[in-house]
Amino acid sequence: MSRKAAEINEQIPWQELTVGCEIYEPGTSRLTKTGEWRSKTPVWIEEKCKQCVLCAPFCPDACIPVADGKRGEFDYDHCKGCGICIKACPFHAIEWKEEEV
Numbered sequence: 001m002s003r004k005a006a007e008i009n010e011q012i013p014w015q016e017l018t019v020g021c022e023i024y025e026p027g028t029s030r031l032t033k034t035g036e037w038r039s040k041t042p043v044w045i046e047e048k049c050k051q052c053v054l055c056a057p058f059c060p061d062a063c064i065p066v067a068d069g070k071r072g073e074f075d076y077d078h079c080k081g082c083g084i085c086i087k088a089c090p091f092h093a094i095e096w097k098e099e100e101v
């Protein structure tokens with residue numbers, strides 16, 4: 001434990017410390033923006049898309065939303081850029097774009 005942390009601990013009575021090993025609310029991957037890891041980005045070419053929706057079930061992160069039988073724009077907050085959807089699309093309606101660093 002760092003000296004600073006030790007000093008803070010000495011100022012807080014143990015009765016006011018957070019109880020350990022207790023879970024106060026469920027975790028959710030929605031709060032973890034895994035899209036920040038991405039180095040390449042899939043881009044949906046809507047004009048080429050036939051709405052076959054084949055790409056959606058292949059995405060391991062459920063980043064291709066489908067509503068009323070049609071796919072929507074990528075969820076870039078969670079897309080990790082694995083490229084599986086690009087391979088899955090039979091109509092070449094998804095292409096790579098390099099991320100700018």
Ligand code: SF4
Pocket residue numbers: 044048049050051052053054055056071088089090091092093094
């Ligand atoms: S697989 Fe390709 S053509 Fe089919 S919905 Fe996805 S992007 Fe569109």
Ligand code: SF4
Pocket residue numbers: 042058059060061062063064074078079080081082083084085086
């Ligand atoms: S690149 Fe990978 S994570 Fe991103 S939408 Fe396609 S399949 Fe999903």
